[in-house]
Amino acid sequence: MMGCGVGKSGKGERSVRIGELSRRSGVSVATIKFYVREGLLPPGELTSPNQASYDSGHERRLKLIRALLDVGGLSLSAIGDVLRTIDDPAQPVHHVLGVAAKRITAIEGSEPGPELDDAREEVAELLERRGWRVEARSPAGEALAGVLAALRRAGHGGFCELLDDYASAAEPVARADLDYVGRRVAREDLVESVVVGTVLGEAMFSALRRLAHVDASARAYGGEQGERDGGG
Amino acid sequence: MMGCGVGKSGKGERSVRIGELSRRSGVSVATIKFYVREGLLPPGELTSPNQASYDSGHERRLKLIRALLDVGGLSLSAIGDVLRTIDDPAQPVHHVLGVAAKRITAIEGSEPGPELDDAREEVAELLERRGWRVEARSPAGEALAGVLAALRRAGHGGFCELLDDYASAAEPVARADLDYVGRRVAREDLVESVVVGTVLGEAMFSALRRLAHVDASARAYGGEQGERDGGG
DNA sequence: GATTATGGATAGTGAGACTCTCCGCTATCC
DNA sequence: GGATAGCGGAGAGTCTCACTATCCATAATC
Known part of the structure; x- marks a missing residue:
């Protein structure tokens, strides 16, 4: 699960490490790691056993999570459901609306x-x-x-x-x-x-x-x- | 704090003990006790050192709490604020709206x-x-x-x-x-x-x-x- | 007079959303 | 090339919230 549709980046796109992602999104590194563990955010692409890179798709996803959480008041588990539905290309659009609602x-x-x-x-x-x-x-x-x-x-x-x-x-x-x-x-x-x-x-x-x-x-x-x- | 405006019952009104209040409101006895402790619900009127009676005002207040909690999604502390404002006759009405909102x-x-x-x-x-x-x-x-x-x-x-x-x-x-x-x-x-x-x-x-x-x-x-x- | 209910107090629970710490490794700057 | 800061991953710890459980001495009820 997860990991589809998030980074439509090719290869030349600007990709960063977790610290920069944290700075850009305003979400702490610890929390980003937590979201990855929880399956809300796809893991970064490993460039070596303990080094990964994140692209603009991650940043966007992170901001979406925070908006749904802080402003929309959804729980993380609800957000997980919604994101999984978003990422599943087989889901008809009206079903997405159903899950979100x-x-x-x-x-x-x-x-x-x-x-x-x-x-x-x-x-x-x-x-x-x-x-x-x-x-x-x-x-x-x-x-x-x-x-x-x-x-x-x-x-x-x-x-x-x-x-x-x-x-x-x-x-x-x-x-x-x-x-x-x-x-x-x-x-x-x-x-x-x-x-x-x-x-x-x-x-x-x-x-x-x-x-x-x-x-x-x-x-x-x-x-x-x-x-x-x-x-x- | 608390305890004003809730029971406009005279004295002849039907008053019950906590078990019956629980049955009527659908809220467990333990939870009612908890709400009293938290100051969301005024205590019953003591008729002896360990016996109290609750009237229709308590029932109404309890249902209001549950509605604000379950349907409105307010937190108990928010509900406490709101109820205190409701109970304070000195608060102008528009201020109540402000607190609720x-x-x-x-x-x-x-x-x-x-x-x-x-x-x-x-x-x-x-x-x-x-x-x-x-x-x-x-x-x-x-x-x-x-x-x-x-x-x-x-x-x-x-x-x-x-x-x-x-x-x-x-x-x-x-x-x-x-x-x-x-x-x-x-x-x-x-x-x-x-x-x-x-x-x-x-x-x-x-x-x-x-x-x-x-x-x-x-x-x-x-x-x-x-x-x-x-x-x- | 036995059983059940009650008021009051303290302690414990489980979910939710992080946050901390540790590890061995990597990137970077001087 | 060595110090230092950052990294990925994992587990345990923390804090809040809304209860829930347990206990006790007393009161009501059958």
Whole structure:
């Protein structure tokens, strides 16, 4: 496993040793070694029994790992899954999206109960209502049902009323994502875009939503003059 | 600290011992004890040196903790911060939103560099362009800058082109959130709604976005007949 | 009156993400 | 050609997090 698709470098490309790779990526040598041991990063090419060289593919991969870890909040094992899927040329692109998406949210099982059954029903109705061509029991559907059930259990079932407002906002975002991804040509780029878009796009929207909260809150409750509030 | 605002029970209300609280909430007795020790849950009212009773406020609080933990993905220490803010009647509501929001995203610092400065600039321009009344250096603004910088570093700076699409989607979502929150009357309810809305709303949008991805992908690449795909 | 549950305290666990140390070897500078 | 810094590889150690287990003396329940 591993080791495919990472370095499309020929032979004349600039290749470096681990210290320089560390400096360029901002990841400590010890951590790079650790990632290699864990199979997240392919080992460098040995030039002698204890000397290896790393190329720009390693650097890129390393930055991807850090982005998924720090910004996307994925676990290393989730990142491993995602990277293995990226590197497997046999995987269809929509499957990559599936793996990336599945590993984002924790929501494991979301313990069963009547709320969960109701929530599943509600998800099915939503999909019907909006004409989305998705199985209600798909991972994303289950995740949504889990959230709805949790809202109900926490005594905030009323929040589910916003489902359609949220869905209306999610549609154009998804279209924009697909459109962005569709502009890639090479499979490798495309597939990485899917992952980055899914994971970091989430963080991006999240930050924007909070900015919009602060703005909306300032408009609703704040002064009329252009005063600003750093609250969120 | 703690212990205020949780049980608005009078005296005639149904109060139970820890075993029953555990059964109702689905949280083990050992874990409930642990939460009490950690200050996340106020202790039960002692009826004798080693006997205490818990009311519906405890049950509600417990379910809130589990929702924030399991669905929202907050850490216990973040949950502690949030709960303390909820329980402090002196905290203005927008500050609660700030605390809830700040603790969602990890993004600590997002190591500095030219990308981060550029990203901050880009955030400021976005805010200007959209007329959002928010400080660019607010926590949410910094989070966004961190995401943009990470995208650039990962070699996917092109994704930043979607910023305005995302912002356009975030606006109505934020309005819907505020509108929902605004319908609450009691401070306690209001403040809890803010937290739940911020944290679980994020999970809800995330699931919807993924559902919309699957749908959009099916439309773009899938068959014309109503075939469905459970891929994401 | 035996069994089970309870409150409170201390200690232990297992996963996750590193970080440290050691080894014998290699590259590099003077 | 010798000192010194860096290297690859492996194992063990560390720190945080979210629990979980154990113990004890007392209380509730059958």
